[in-house]
Amino acid sequence: MIGITLSADQIRSAPPEVRRWIEHQVLAGLGLGPEAPPAPALPVQGAHLVACTTDDAAKILAQIQGLLPAVNVFFEFGRPGIAMGQPPIMMFRLIDILHHTRLQNIGQVMASLEMINKALIEARRDPSARFCGFDNEGHCLIAPETQRAIASVWQTVIARQHGVAEGEAA
Incomplete structure (x- = not known):
């Protein structure tokens, strides 16, 4: 297992899809989100x-x-x-x-x-x-x-x- 540490500034400046992936990983790790990664966003x-x-x-x-x-x-x-x-x-x-x-x-x-x-x-x-x-x-x-x-x-x-x-x- 490899761990990566990111600062709040690094996360804030990341592209939106990277921030969504990080958010998904954190929520899934806490048992609050789905196990599968999020699908691409549907048009609003x-x-x-x-x-x-x-x-x-x-x-x-x-x-x-x-x-x-x-x-x-x-x-x-x-x-x-x-x-x-x-x-x-x-x-x-x-x-x-x-x-x-x-x-x-x-x-x-x-x-x-x-x-x-x-x-x-x-x-x-x-x-x-x-x-x-x-x-x-x-x-x-x-x-x-x-x-x-x-x-x-x-x-x-x-x-x-x-x-x-x-x-x-x-």
């Missing part, structure tokens, strides 16, 4: 993705507000993601969403994403609208405008809660 079906406005994001939140796991998953997309492609698309690893939301499995993340997709369809009154898409490497894909809209809604929620807390303290 960006035509179905909707670039959500702040108003859309607020309507989605209103629809899922009573479903805490879905709300937690929704706000994960307010974090900065990895921009890829032209036109750019934001990538989020499903395993990171699982970890950050403390859900029990990817199935729960997927169920939450389905609730978010349904809320968008209802908010837009468009059955072909999709909040997110997926690649075959465990990434969730959204439009950059959607990420910015969710971050804006998050800031509004925090500001409102901060204002309520200040009002209670007065």
Whole structure:
């Protein structure tokens, strides 16, 4: 057996396919990923993705507000993601969403994403609208405008809660 040590800078500067291979090796070694190496990425079906406005994001939140796991998953997309492609698309690893939301499995993340997709369809009154898409490497894909809209809604929620807390303290 041969071991290789790479610095964080070396990994960051590696080509995307090398970074994906390293990610796969680490996840497989920890028992968190599939044993087979990932297949080449399928083309992203960006035509179905909707670039959500702040108003859309607020309507989605209103629809899922009573479903805490879905709300937690929704706000994960307010974090900065990895921009890829032209036109750019934001990538989020499903395993990171699982970890950050403390859900029990990817199935729960997927169920939450389905609730978010349904809320968008209802908010837009468009059955072909999709909040997110997926690649075959465990990434969730959204439009950059959607990420910015969710971050804006998050800031509004925090500001409102901060204002309520200040009002209670007065």
